[in-house]
Amino acid sequence: MFKPSPTGKLLLHVANLMVIAFILLPLVAVFFGSIQSEKALQADTRRLLPLEVTADNFMVILSKGEQKGRIFEQTTYLPDNIKSFYAAVVNSTIVATSVTLLTLLFGSLSAYTIARQRYRWTLFLLQANIVARFVPVIVLMIPLYIVMRSLGQLNSLTGVIIAETGFLLPYAILILAPYFDTIPTELEEAARIDGCTRLRAFISIVLPLATPALAACGVIVFIASWHELLIPLILNARPDFMTLPVIIATLVGDVFVFFNLMMAICLLALLPTVILVALLQKYIVEGLAAGAVKG
Amino acid sequence: MLPARTGRRPHGRWGFRREVSAGRFAFLMNLPTIAFLCVVLVYPIAYAGYLSMHKVGVAQLRRGEFPFNGWENYSRVLEDPLFWIGIKNTLTFSAITVGSEIVLAIAIALLINQAGVWTSRVTRLLILLPYAIPPICNGLIWSFLYSFQFGFLNRILFTLGLIDTPINWAGNPDTALYALTVPYIWRTLPFAIILVHAALQGIPRELYEQAAIDGANAWHRFRRITWPMLQQIIAIILILRTAFAFAVFEEILAITQGGPGDATWVAAWYSYKITFSPPNNFGMGSASAFILALMIGAIALVYLKLIYRRVTL
Numbered sequence: 001m002f003k004p005s006p007t008g009k010l011l012l013h014v015a016n017l018m019v020i021a022f023i024l025l026p027l028v029a030v031f032f033g034s035i036q037s038e039k040a041l042q043a044d045t046r047r048l049l050p051l052e053v054t055a056d057n058f059m060v061i062l063s064k065g066e067q068k069g070r071i072f073e074q075t076t077y078l079p080d081n082i083k084s085f086y087a088a089v090v091n092s093t094i095v096a097t098s099v100t101l102l103t104l105l106f107g108s109l110s111a112y113t114i115a116r117q118r119y120r121w122t123l124f125l126l127q128a129n130i131v132a133r134f135v136p137v138i139v140l141m142i143p144l145y146i147v148m149r150s151l152g153q154l155n156s157l158t159g160v161i162i163a164e165t166g167f168l169l170p171y172a173i174l175i176l177a178p179y180f181d182t183i184p185t186e187l188e189e190a191a192r193i194d195g196c197t198r199l200r201a202f203i204s205i206v207l208p209l210a211t212p213a214l215a216a217c218g219v220i221v222f223i224a225s226w227h228e229l230l231i232p233l234i235l236n237a238r239p240d241f242m243t244l245p246v247i248i249a250t251l252v253g254d255v256f257v258f259f260n261l262m263m264a265i266c267l268l269a270l271l272p273t274v275i276l277v278a279l280l281q282k283y284i285v286e287g288l289a290a291g292a293v294k295g
Numbered sequence: 296m297l298p299a300r301t302g303r304r305p306h307g308r309w310g311f312r313r314e315v316s317a318g319r320f321a322f323l324m325n326l327p328t329i330a331f332l333c334v335v336l337v338y339p340i341a342y343a344g345y346l347s348m349h350k351v352g353v354a355q356l357r358r359g360e361f362p363f364n365g366w367e368n369y370s371r372v373l374e375d376p377l378f379w380i381g382i383k384n385t386l387t388f389s390a391i392t393v394g395s396e397i398v399l400a401i402a403i404a405l406l407i408n409q410a411g412v413w414t415s416r417v418t419r420l421l422i423l424l425p426y427a428i429p430p431i432c433n434g435l436i437w438s439f440l441y442s443f444q445f446g447f448l449n450r451i452l453f454t455l456g457l458i459d460t461p462i463n464w465a466g467n468p469d470t471a472l473y474a475l476t477v478p479y480i481w482r483t484l485p486f487a488i489i490l491v492h493a494a495l496q497g498i499p500r501e502l503y504e505q506a507a508i509d510g511a512n513a514w515h516r517f518r519r520i521t522w523p524m525l526q527q528i529i530a531i532i533l534i535l536r537t538a539f540a541f542a543v544f545e546e547i548l549a550i551t552q553g554g555p556g557d558a559t560w561v562a563a564w565y566s567y568k569i570t571f572s573p574p575n576n577f578g579m580g581s582a583s584a585f586i587l588a589l590m591i592g593a594i595a596l597v598y599l600k601l602i603y604r605r606v607t608l
Contacts (some may be wrong), residue, residue: 013412016414019406023421024421041445045449111325113321135340139588163335197314254548292531
């Protein structure tokens with residue numbers, strides 16, 4: 001609408017390149033870190049490009065520490081939790097998938113009634129959800145730990161799934177409710193006149209119409225659960241039950257710092273959500289906007 | 296409202312021989328959510344309040360008895376200089392991150408809104424990328440970037456010839472807290488950009504066309520049209536991001552662990568360390584977490600009263 005002048009256009013290009021460089025900087029770092037050995041990293045501490053390229057870091061992680069490859073040949077110590085990588089991927093997948101499904105199920109039931117039926121208590125529930133969205137995990141971690149401890153749910157995926165579902169439900173409701181509000185009521189009313197129950201009208205008329213919002217909400221919840229560190233960190237101390245972020249966090253405190261190994265495991269852990277974001281960008285953008293503005 | 300029931304009885308596949316009333320239906324639909332909220336949010340918050348007034352250590356946990364000790368946990372927290380350092384650092388950290396994010400979000404949202412510039416389209420494609428990175432990975436990646444000996448950032452600056460000696464970004468007590476704001480801004484900026492960008496789309500083009508006819512320059516167009524139309528979304532971002540920045544944790548854990556010294560102790564790190572590292576004082580941990588919750592709760596109420604009232608569903 002307003003054509004920038006040639007100088008203006010050049011400035012815009014420069015600004016864009018700066019933003020792109022800033023976005024890509026950590027991703028370039030994690031990639032370069034993961035494809036070289038500690039030795040190569042120490043050999044020249046001022047060199048930008050790697051001296052040598054190796055896949056050994058990934059090999060050692062993906063083979064549970066068995067195939068040490070050339071660069072770890074002489075290393076006698078490897079962080080134990082590296083060996084739990086596959087278990088962590090499985091745990092993270094189970095947790096994130098269950099949390100997403102439970103949150104979508106309960107969240108859509110709730111969001112639909114909040115959007116459709118205006119009682120004093122549904123309005124109160126909506127406000128409670130808005131406030132609940134602000135509650136940081138750090139406040140809940142101590143009572144959650146003690147509650148799960150007394151329920152015998154420490155070191156179990158069930159405990160983590162329950163805690164994360166409860167934690168993410170308010171956000172899901174805030175994303176879904178405004179969307180349900182935009183679906184016209186006429187279709188349901190017609191279905192009801194034809195003899196549908198309220199639940200049936202919701203399941204077969206409203207839910208299919210809400211697919212875009214469910215997709216947006218689902219992907220946002222999945223990502224949040226995949227990224228969640230504190231809840232599984234506090235509840236699960238045994239390596240068999242750790243999720244990916246927890247395994248990665250345990251490497252931080254390791255007395256021997258394996259930067260290259262850490263970068264490799266980070267790269268593997270961030271790939272699934274990067275792919276999700278790349279594929280479902282449109283839905284995420286809509287979901288984030290809906291969850292912040294209308295609800 | 297729905298029309299009055301016709302005489303027919305619905306025989307749904309779902310086995311409802313008789314239709315439930317609207318109110319009961321709404322209650323049943325919300326039952327799972329209410330149950331989850333109670334188990335995971337309401338009860339633990341109340342329980343945190345209870346624990347904060349009791350002596351809870353490892354020995355008490357084992358016995359399952361928590362002796363009442365009144366306000367002692369709170370007074371011990373409030374007398375702990377480390378707690379106040381944590382609060383001060385949290386406030387500094389939040390002010391810097393939220394302030395920078397708002398300025399950057401407006402600038403970048405305007406930038407990616409330039410449909411005629413091809414690099415803007417590239418930026419737009421990449422803008423959501425940081426949102427996909429797990430916070431703990433983000434922290435570790437930046438600890439590699441900031442490393443004094445191996446750091447990727449120093450390597451870049453050496454290669455460009457900008458420095459002669461390596462810079463200790465996160466290891467210097469004077470710069471550590473500021474160094475930590477960058478990874479956090481990097482990770483959370485997409486959210487702010489997306490909200491501002493969505494708000495920009497909502498501004499009617501006619502306003503700009505009219506302004507152009509009136510001969511307004513770019514600054515005037517921003518000042519008189521864009522800025523007033525963005526104010527509400529800026530308020531939302533300000534409140535949401537401040538509340539979340541108050542609870543920053545992952546980047547602290549991965550990059551500095553509160554160090555060097557106490558330069559990057561923040562409120563959440565204080566609660567975590569005091570609870571989960573020896574001597575495991577759960578009571579004091581709860582008290583400090585409860586103080587943090589009250590601060591964030593106040594922000595949440597402001598959000599509810601000021602913003603939510605105006606944008607009713």
